[in-house]
Structure formats: structure tokens, C-alpha cells
Amino acid sequence: MSTPTDDVADQWLRFRAARNKDLAQAHGWLTLTSLQWLLDDPAALDGVPGLWSGTDTGAVLSASTADGLVLVETGQPVTGTVTATLADEESLLWVRYGGHDGGQVVVELARRGGRYAVRTRDAASPVFLAFDGVPVFDFRPELVLDARFEAYEQPVDVPVRTANPAVDGAHRTVGELAFRLPESNKDLRLQVSAEGPQTLAMAFHDATNNQSTAAWRKVTFSAPAPGTSTVTVDFNRAVNYPSAFTPYGTCPMPVGSNIIGEPVEAGEKLPQQR
Numbered sequence: 493m494s495t496p497t498d499d500v501a502d503q504w505l506r507f508r509a510a511r512n513k514d515l516a517q518a519h520g521w522l523t524l525t526s527l528q529w530l531l532d533d534p535a536a537l538d539g540v541p542g543l544w545s546g547t548d549t550g551a552v553l554s555a556s557t558a559d560g561l562v563l564v565e566t567g568q569p570v571t572g573t574v575t576a577t578l579a580d581e582e583s584l585l586w587v588r589y590g591g592h593d594g595g596q597v598v599v600e601l602a603r604r605g606g607r608y609a610v611r612t613r614d615a616a617s618p619v620f621l622a623f624d625g626v627p628v629f630d631f632r633p634e635l636v637l638d639a640r641f642e643a644y645e646q647p648v649d650v651p652v653r654t655a656n657p658a659v660d661g662a663h664r665t666v667g668e669l670a671f672r673l674p675e676s677n678k679d680l681r682l683q684v685s686a687e688g689p690q691t692l693a694m695a696f697h698d699a700t701n702n703q704s705t706a707a708w709r710k711v712t713f714s715a716p717a718p719g720t721s722t723v724t725v726d727f728n729r730a731v732n733y734p735s736a737f738t739p740y741g742t743c744p745m746p747v748g749s750n751i752i753g754e755p756v757e758a759g760e761k762l763p764q765q766r
Contacts, residue, residue, distance in 0.1 A: 522620040527740040546608025550577035578603040635727040639671035655735035661744035695746035699755040706736035730759025
């Protein structure tokens with residue numbers, strides 16, 4: 493007969509399999525090979541065909557048939573000038589080129605901090621080709637915790653740094669999570685954001701960072717049922733941000749106060765493929 497602990501561990505194994513499958517998808521985060529900011533005037537980019545520019549009014553790409561660029565959405569060749577407009581923090585898989593099928597590299601258009609940039613997603617990236625799953629700590633049932641979520645009346649935007657020094661970020665705090673780690677005598681209160689209609693997320697630093705784990709991680713969990721404040725937080729499901737795998741991420745750092753002073757030896761470790 494299975495026990496509740498067995499069931500939770502089995503669910504974690506399924507979570508890990510889905511997580512690795514998601515990271516290994518074509519043109520996902522592991523395929524990022526460059527990040528280049530667009531200038532006001534049309535200019536060539538390193539290793540990317542065409543002429544590119546970006547201003548407050550939008551991004552502009554000019555190319556000829558010989559450049560081999562194709563719009564991702566429609567499959568139409570880029571011949572002449574095309575434009576795109578994004579809100580801040582939005583991204584668009586805009587054009588593709590290269591390889592035997594013209595789709596080895598996908599160019600992502602992004603807007604960060606009011607500026608346009610492009611990132612190349614190359615299916616021949618060494619990080620992507622070498623990926624064999626994220627290393628993780630062994631499952632620890634004692635780090636599946638009951639905690640208390642205290643919602644704010646209104647969300648609060650807190651300025652944060654990001655993985656890219658040129659990009660400022662903001663954390664929309666919707667409440668705080670109160671909990672205590674096993675065998676600790678310290679109560680913790682960390683800020684939490686929303687990640688979907690019924691999902692909350694907590695980005696955090698802990699004492700393992702930059703040693704056995706990346707510089708920061710996050711854990712997501714279900715929001716409490718209506719009229720209650722109790723949630724279950726499973727630190728075995730702590731995951732890395734994309735910037736742990738690639739230097740071309742612009743991922744937000746945790747709020748400055750979201751520090752767990754003790755080691756959280758659960759969840760994902762420092763990736764080997766960076």
C-alpha cells in the first residue's frame with residue numbers, strides 16, 4: 493500500500509520529468525546564444541541577417557530574399573521591411589533562418605526596460621545539445637511544508653534588479669508567506685507574486701546559492717482555498733530561472749528581503765550545461 497509520502501514523491505518524479513521535457517523543447521531557453529540591443533538607426537547585428545532598429549514606436553527589420561529570413565507566424569519570406577510593436581516585458585518569436593530547413597535559428601524580439609532587443613535561439617546550441625536533465629537534490633519529504641499566505645489588499649510593485657545589469661525589473665507583490673523550516677527556530681516572511689489565476693510564486697535566496705545552487709530560485713504553489721490562508725509549499729519543486737542556464741536571460745532577482753539564511757537543500761541544483 494502506498495503512503496502519503498510515497499504519493500508526494502511519485503508526483504515529484506512526474507514533475508521532474510515534465511520539467512526536463514519542457515527545458516528540452518526546440519528553441520527553448522537552453523538554445524539562447526546571444527542578446528543584442530537595437531539602436532535607433534538601422535544596423536547589422538552579429539551573426540544575424542538583415543538590418544535592425546528599435547525606437548519607442550516599435551522594432552523594424554529590413555531584409556532581402558538572399559538573407560533567408562522567414563516570419564515564424566506566417567512562414568512568409570522577409571523581403572523589404574517588417575515592423576513589430578511590443579509592450580514592456582513582452583517577447584515575440586519573430587523570424588527564423590539557417591539550417592537545412594531554414595529554421596535552425598529563431599530570432600526572438602523582446603522589449604525590456606523600454607528598449608528593444610533580439611535574442612537568437614539556436615537549435616545547435618552546445619548547451620541545448622548537451623542537456624541531459626537538471627541536477628537535483630534527493631527528495632526530502634520534510635521540506636513539503638504547511639505555510640500561511642497573507643494577501644495584501646492591493647498588489648505592491650517593488651523595484652528589483654535582474655540578471656542583466658542593463659535591465660531594471662519590478663516584483664508585483666500580492667502578499668507574504670509565513671513559514672518555518674524544519675529544525676529551525678526562526679519564523680520567515682517572504683514576499684510572493686501571482687503566477688496565474690490560482691498559482692503563487694516565491695523567488696528566494698538561500699545559503700546554498702552560488703555553491704550547490706544557482707544565484708536564486710523560485711517555488712510555485714497553489715493559492716489557498718477561499719476563506720482560508722493555509723498553503724502547501726514543496727521546496728523539492730524549487731526551480732532555476734532561465735538565467736541560471738544562459739547568460740542571455742533578463743530574469744528578475746528576488747525582492748531584497750526574500751532571503752532564507754539557512755541552506756535549502758532541495759529542488760534544482762546549479763546547472764552543469766551553462
